[in-house]
Amino acid sequence: MAEANGTQPVAAERQITSALLVIGDEILSGRTKDKNIGHIAERLTEIGADLREVRVVPDVEEDIVDALNALRRRYTYVFTTGGIGPTHDDITADAVAKAFGVSIDVDPRAKAMLLQFIAEKDLNEARLRMARIPAGADLIANSVSKAPGFRIGNVIVMAGVPAIMHAMLEVVLPTLDTGPRMLSETVLANAKEGDIAAPLKAIAERFPGVSIGSYPFTSDTGPNTNLVVRSRDPHALAAAREAVMAMVAGRQSVG
Amino acid sequence: MAEANGTQPVAAERQITSALLVIGDEILSGRTKDKNIGHIAERLTEIGADLREVRVVPDVEEDIVDALNALRRRYTYVFTTGGIGPTHDDITADAVAKAFGVSIDVDPRAKAMLLQFIAEKDLNEARLRMARIPAGADLIANSVSKAPGFRIGNVIVMAGVPAIMHAMLEVVLPTLDTGPRMLSETVLANAKEGDIAAPLKAIAERFPGVSIGSYPFTSDTGPNTNLVVRSRDPHALAAAREAVMAMVAGRQSVG
The missing domain is CATH 3.30.1370 (Ribosomal Protein S8; Chain: A, domain 1)
Structure with missing residues (x-):
């Protein structure tokens, strides 16, 4: 018994865990059928950073902040999908900044990425919203539409559109700590x-x-x-x- | 301002909210792709009992109990899918009993339902597990395989197999309080x-x-x-x- 108790914490330490927070009214109304949970689950299992919990919350800042704070304290990594586009209902970046208690503003690196894809004359205030990044975050390149995701602490913020999410996920996965694969x-x-x-x-x-x-x-x-x-x-x-x-x-x- | 504050609680009182707890290692490993969230979301939106949150948790009793207790206190209804079959990894009914602090045993009404579909000689101990129902729960008939779901308090426990879940959901929905439809x-x-x-x-x-x-x-x-x-x-x-x-x-x- 003593031996078993003695070995358990070592195994627990090596185990890398993940959670996924899906953000969007359209998933909860049934209008859009989620295609991201299954893909992220598969990829995290493959690399040994097992998905342990998923939550889906609406486009409500308080709900996003509360779920994010609960998950980021419990798991090694928290992935989010959705809510990083140019419209008024895209509030993920602001909610993440609030959860971490940091400021948020247009990030010159993110703006430069947008300019690779969007002509300067088309980079209106709305599109510039996609360059709003919480202070201290690292950007995640997006080969599909250029608007970046980002990582802050153990939280990885990705797009909800599957093709864009896939591209971001493949950029992030090689940078993560992983444990023995299931x-x-x-x-x-x-x-x-x-x-x-x-x-x-x-x-x-x-x-x-x-x-x-x-x-x-x-x-x-x-x-x-x-x-x-x-x-x-x-x-x-x-x-x-x-x-x-x-x-x-x-x-x-x-x- | 006073008027707006005065009317808000009335609207809030009439609003019926739901949460969904998806239970199963196979969803989190990516082996099985969830097909239930989108269907339940659509049906709840249609009847005016809006889905506000989804959680996916593994086949771990403590995780199920914790999620269930968090959700059932916050929302009018909580639906669960998965973990009510005959094998050792089907632990939902026991976890629900634990969350409510009630006993659980083979329910004669549930056993009678199973006998409609399973010959008495084939109703072994494992299959009889599917008749284990928390004390005080109402059964939910299942026209597909007969093994019932159940409702206890504001928690509605359904199968994970989509065709069976659909049948149970259609039995339950007409019995729910609903609010103005979105x-x-x-x-x-x-x-x-x-x-x-x-x-x-x-x-x-x-x-x-x-x-x-x-x-x-x-x-x-x-x-x-x-x-x-x-x-x-x-x-x-x-x-x-x-x-x-x-x-x-x-x-x-x-x-």
């Missing part, structure tokens, strides 16, 4: 979820360092189940996967 | 977002009871913008929409 293997159960729940639970108890998920689906041949085995330890993963495969094979040879 | 109209700007931001902001300021959103997109003919005007007041909505259309038409006759 590895996963999927085993097709060839069974209904309820018929394998008991042996699956027994396997889950035998491998406490491995997370085993059960995902039912319906195929042409009827109900079936995907069993997903996940661990950061490749040896534990292989052993648990083998146990799951043996359980599935054992059922099939009987049935 | 109405919305979309006007195509035929302009880049940054070119109409200033007149749009002026319109937004003229109609404080109307929310005006600007959503850029790229079509075959280049960048364009949808302007979405939203209000619970049909007269205010019509007036703001007319102002937006006049602004768009004025720009086109000039250009």
Whole structure:
């Protein structure tokens, strides 16, 4: 027991965690269907900076500030999407400045980036809003429309438009601290979820360092189940996967 | 000023708000792409019980309990999706019981529902887990697989599988209190977002009871913008929409 308690904090220290804050009335009204959560989740899992929580909040400054402050204290990184365009409902940058208690103004570096894409005569006051960046933030280049995202502290602010968000995310990911990757293997159960729940639970108890998920689906041949085995330890993963495969094979040879 | 302050609480009292708690490691790992948020958002908007916040949390009891307690105190209704199947990773019902401080056991009404679909010989311990319901909850019928959802207090617990969730949602929605619906109209700007931001902001300021959103997109003919005007007041909505259309038409006759 003492040994287990002694080793836990080390593992916890190495683990990098992320949260995502999706900002926008249009997601909450159902008008726009979010396409960003799944992509960000996949990419963070791939690099070992696991997504642990997502929140979606409206274009309301207080709600953005409160969610951001709750998340940035709890997770290694917080990503935001949405609300950094040129119109009056784009209030993310101001909300982030407020959450950090810093000033915000047109950033000459961001303005220079906009001028790569927008002629000076078209760079009106509204478009210049996209160059408003909280003091102390680093810019995140955007190869699609040039209007930058930014990073301040552990908060990474990205566009909501998927193609632009993707471009920004790929700029940011290589700069992040990462931990050991969560590895996963999927085993097709060839069974209904309820018929394998008991042996699956027994396997889950035998491998406490491995997370085993059960995902039912319906195929042409009827109900079936995907069993997903996940661990950061490749040896534990292989052993648990083998146990799951043996359980599935054992059922099939009987049935 | 006194009059405005006097009328505000009445409007606030009538407003029905909802939150959604999506439960599942598979959403946070990116393995499963959520298809429920957008559907629930649309349906709640349609009936006038607006979705105000979404959270996605992992299959971890403490995280579910904490999120549920935060949301159920703040919003009229809280919907959950996921984690009510037969396997060891389905822990939503137990977490809800814990959040409410009530006991949980196999509910005879829920067991009777399962027996409509599952032969008694196949109703093993694992499947019987799907009849574990917190004390004091009302069941929500499920026409697809029979395993019920439930409602306790202001919390509505639904399946994560979209077809089953849809069936449960349609059972629940007619039983909810609803407020005046948020109405919305979309006007195509035929302009880049940054070119109409200033007149749009002026319109937004003229109609404080109307929310005006600007959503850029790229079509075959280049960048364009949808302007979405939203209000619970049909007269205010019509007036703001007319102002937006006049602004768009004025720009086109000039250009």
